[in-house]
Amino acid sequence: MTTMKKQHIFDLIVIGGGSAGYASARTAHEQNVKVAVVDNAKELGGLCILRGCMPSKTLLYSAEILHLANRGETFGFDQANLGSDMEKMQQRKKEIIAEFADYRTEQLEDGRFTLFRSKAKFLDSTTLELTDGTLLKAGKFIISTGSTIGMPPVPGLDAVNFKTSDEVLSLTQVPEEVVVLGGGIVACELAQFLSRVGSRVTLLQRSEYILREFPEKASVCVRKKFEDEGIIVNTGVSIKELVQIDQESIRVDYLHQGNSKSQKTRFLFHALGRKPVTDELNLQMLGVELEKSGHFKTNSFQQTSIPHIYAAGDCAGPHEIVHIAIRQGETAASHALGQSPAALSYDHLLGVVFTDPQVATVGLLPMELEKRGIEFLSADYPFDDHGKSILMEAKHGYVEVHAEKKTGVVLGAECVGKDAGELIHALSIAVSLKATVLQLAKADWYHPTLSEIWTYPIEDLAEEIFPGA
Numbered sequence: 001m002t003t004m005k006k007q008h009i010f011d012l013i014v015i016g017g018g019s020a021g022y023a024s025a026r027t028a029h030e031q032n033v034k035v036a037v038v039d040n041a042k043e044l045g046g047l048c049i050l051r052g053c054m055p056s057k058t059l060l061y062s063a064e065i066l067h068l069a070n071r072g073e074t075f076g077f078d079q080a081n082l083g084s085d086m087e088k089m090q091q092r093k094k095e096i097i098a099e100f101a102d103y104r105t106e107q108l109e110d111g112r113f114t115l116f117r118s119k120a121k122f123l124d125s126t127t128l129e130l131t132d133g134t135l136l137k138a139g140k141f142i143i144s145t146g147s148t149i150g151m152p153p154v155p156g157l158d159a160v161n162f163k164t165s166d167e168v169l170s171l172t173q174v175p176e177e178v179v180v181l182g183g184g185i186v187a188c189e190l191a192q193f194l195s196r197v198g199s200r201v202t203l204l205q206r207s208e209y210i211l212r213e214f215p216e217k218a219s220v221c222v223r224k225k226f227e228d229e230g231i232i233v234n235t236g237v238s239i240k241e242l243v244q245i246d247q248e249s250i251r252v253d254y255l256h257q258g259n260s261k262s263q264k265t266r267f268l269f270h271a272l273g274r275k276p277v278t279d280e281l282n283l284q285m286l287g288v289e290l291e292k293s294g295h296f297k298t299n300s301f302q303q304t305s306i307p308h309i310y311a312a313g314d315c316a317g318p319h320e321i322v323h324i325a326i327r328q329g330e331t332a333a334s335h336a337l338g339q340s341p342a343a344l345s346y347d348h349l350l351g352v353v354f355t356d357p358q359v360a361t362v363g364l365l366p367m368e369l370e371k372r373g374i375e376f377l378s379a380d381y382p383f384d385d386h387g388k389s390i391l392m393e394a395k396h397g398y399v400e401v402h403a404e405k406k407t408g409v410v411l412g413a414e415c416v417g418k419d420a421g422e423l424i425h426a427l428s429i430a431v432s433l434k435a436t437v438l439q440l441a442k443a444d445w446y447h448p449t450l451s452e453i454w455t456y457p458i459e460d461l462a463e464e465i466f467p468g469a
Contacts (some may be wrong), residue, residue: 001064004157005133005134005135006133006134006135007086007134007135007136007137007246008036008114008134008135008136008140009034009136009137009138010034010035010036010114010136010137010382011028011034011035011138011139011140011337012024012025012028012033012034012035012036012138012139012141012142012333012336012337013036013037013038013128013136013138013141013142014036014037014038014141014144015038015039015120015128015141015142015143015144015145015281016037016038016039016143016144016145016146016313016315017037017039017041017044017104017108017115017144018021018144018313018314018325019313019322019325019326019329020142020144020148020312020313020314020316020325020326020328020329020466021039021142021144021312021313021330021342022037022104022107022108022325022329022330022331023039023142023312023325023326023329023330023333024142024310024312024330024332024333025037025108025112025113025333026107026112027329027330027333027334028333028337029087029112030216030257031112031333031334031337031339032284033337034114035112035113035114036113036114036115036116036136036138037108037113037114037115037116038116038118038120038128038130039108039115039116039117040117040118040119040120040131040137042127044101044104044105044108045403046299046425048395052165053322053418054096054097055093055097055098056165056186056189056190056193056354056469057167057351057354058092058093058097058168058232058343059093059169059193060189060192060193060354062084062089062092063084063192063193063196063197063373064196064356065084066084066196066197067128067196067229068355068405069082070082071393074393075393076195077335082190083198084197084198084330086171086172086173086174086197087172089170089197090170090172091321092128093169094169098141105439106268111449116130116134118130118131118132118134119131119280120136120226120281121280121282122133122240122281122282122283123282123284123285125286125306125308125309126138126139126308128141130419131422139308140308140309140310140336140337141308141309141310141327142302142309142310142311142312142332142333142336143281143296143304143309143310143311143312143316144312144313144315144325145277145278145281145313145315146276146277146313146314146315146330147274147275147276147277147314147315148274148275149164149165149270149274149275150272150273150274150275151275151286152272152273154181154239154242154270154272155239155241155242156241156242156244156271157242157245159242159360160242160243160244160250160268161244161247161250161268162181162242162250162268162269162270163267163268163269163270164269164271164415165186165190165269168190168193168194168269169190174194174197174198174199175194175199175229175266175356176199176200176266176267176306177199177200177201177202177265177266177267177268178191178194178199178201178202178265178267178268179201179202179250179252179263179265179267179268180194180202180203180204180269180271181239181268181269181270181271181272181273182203182204182205182270182271182273182300183203183204183206183207183209183212183221183233183235184210184211184212184213184271184272184273185211185353187203187205187210187269187271187272187354188210188211188222188226188353188355189353189354190269190271191203191226191231191269191271192226192229192231192355192356194269195226195229195230195231195426196229199267200230200233201230201232202224202231202233202234202263202265203231203232203233203234204233204239204252204256205233205234205235205236205237206236206237206238206239206255207235207236208235208236209223209235209430210222210223210226210233210235211353211359214351214353214359214366215366215414217398217400217414217416218359218361218414218416221357221359221396221397221398221416222353222355222357222359222416223235224333224396225355225356225357226355234256236257237254237255237256237257238254238256238257239252239253240253240254240255240260241253241448242268245264248262248266249265249266250264250265250268251264252264252268264446274314274320275294276293276294276295276296276315276316276317276363276373277314277315278290278294278296278315278316286306286308286309287305287306288304288305288309289304289305291317292326293317293318295311295315295316295317295318295403296311296315296316296317298310298316300343300344300345301331301332301335301341301344302316302328302331302332302335302341302344303332303335304365307449308336310332310333310335310336311332312325312329312331312332313325313328313329317352318346319346321350321351323350324346324349327344331344334434339419340381342375347363348363348428348431348432349362349363350362350363350424350425352420352424352426356418357383357394357396357397357418357420358409358415358416358417358418358419358420358421359415359416359420360414360415360416360420360421360423360424361412361413361414361415361424362412362424362427362428362431363402363410363411363412363427364402364411364412364430365402365411365412365414366378366402368412369402369411369412374404374407374411375404375405375406376403376404376411377400377402377403377405377461377464377465378400378401378402378457378461379400379401379456379457379458379460379461379464380398380399380400380401380414380457381398381399381400381453381456381457382398382418383395383396383397383398383399383416383417383418384396384399386450386452386453386456387447387448387452388448388449388452388453389417389418389450389453390449391448392418392450394417394418394450396416396417397415397416397417397418397420398414398415398416398417399413399415399416399417399423399453399454399456399457400413400414400415400429401427401437401454401455401457401461403436403437403461405465407436407465408436408437408438408461408462408465408466409421409434409435409436410427410431410434410435410437410440411431411432411438412431413427413430413431415427417450417453418450419450422447422450423450423451423453423454426451426454427454436462436465437458437461437462437465437466438462438465438466438469440454440458440462441455441458441462
């Protein structure tokens with residue numbers, strides 16, 4: 001006797017309940033359609049809340065406070081010589097994260113959507129099968145399955161007991177020493193965190209610059225600060241082999257500046273990037289196309305090569321940033337349901353790295369402007385010649401503004417320095433609203449504030465583009 005499988009029919013099914021998935025489901029619900037969310041994670045919330053943005057920034061801030069406290073003599077009080085209590089730091093992190101995770105769980109379980117806690121795979125282009133055999137059918141799908149730790153072709157990586165950001169963010173004891181593989185955002189943020197809580201840190205990066213997706217000048221500033229704090233930064237490194245010596249120790253053999261080197265570590269932090277989660281859904285059978293990077297190939301409305309299947313968030317790329325994931329999810333849901341959302345463009349892209357000094361950029365930077373043949377002018381100003389940053393002992397970094405030569409419209413900006421992630425938003429608004437440097441020069445900028453530093457490059461550009469105005 002054949003048992004009939006349970007079947008449910010929806011207008012839209014979202015696979016993955018993280019930032020992009022929740023944004024998709026919420027947007028679809030607002031159109032009064034029947035929505036399902038499928039999520040097989042042990043905990044609801046997504047990477048940002050559980051293992052990414054919020055836990056990492058909570059711990060980074062604790063480490064920053066510790067770092068400043070231990071510079072007491074600089075600010076005129078007795079040296080504190082404080083140490084880190086990782087268990088207390090972890091407890092604070094857990095309490096903070098629990099509030100966000102609980103709230104997201106409540107949002108997903110509040111009855112607006114039908115939530116299935118299960119794995120899913122496509123049987124055909126309109127049908128999902130869950131682990132228990134339940135069938136879900138819909139006319140539209142949005143895939144927001146996120147990303148996972150990547151495994152690049154580093155000799156021996158798959159044979160050693162490396163640690164990932166998950167382990168670093170869950171530490172209850174400070175490792176005596178750490179070797180970090182990678183020089184991207186996660187590698188740099190957590191390398192400095194580990195150093196500030198008491199580890200001896202060596203960072204090994206393949207390219208000639210850390211944070212290679214950001215301006216070279218920014219990379220140089222951050223590296224200088226890292227080295228001032230005692231972090232060993234080796235760039236231009238080629239890993240020859242990773243070898244598990246015993247249960248606890250790993251040997252890292254590599255080439256650096258033409259010399260063979262070998263380093264032993266008990267804490268190898270693999271921070272060589274993440275990869276999109278696109279397997280296990282049976283998408284190859286449907287003919288859904290992927291980029292060389294492994295991300296879903298999508299258009300500016302997040303449609304994949306199968307028009308009624310959309311993708312949003314880290315699995316879609318090209319930027320693994322929460323506000324981008326949310327915007328992609330909203331755009332995908334609106335377009336899937338017949339609305340006319342604006343096509344996604346990344347010309348106003350805002351990015352922040354939470355190292356110290358922080359790195360923040362917005363809009364189009366010189367390399368892209370030159371590539372597009374846009375005539376522009378740039379002006380910069382250093383933090384070590386600015387009143388508020390001097391009194392804060394925050395002298396590493398600079399700000400730089402890029403404006404169209406003919407019109408003075410602000411096209412992009414860079415900020416490396418204290419609270420750059422906050423300061424960049426003034427220029428993010430300028431870029432989004434296509435404001436000119438002359439308009440910004442006429443705005444009030446209070447003295448003494450960190451934000452006031454923008455006035456120097458802005459006024460220089462305004463005088464050059466609008467002489468006598």
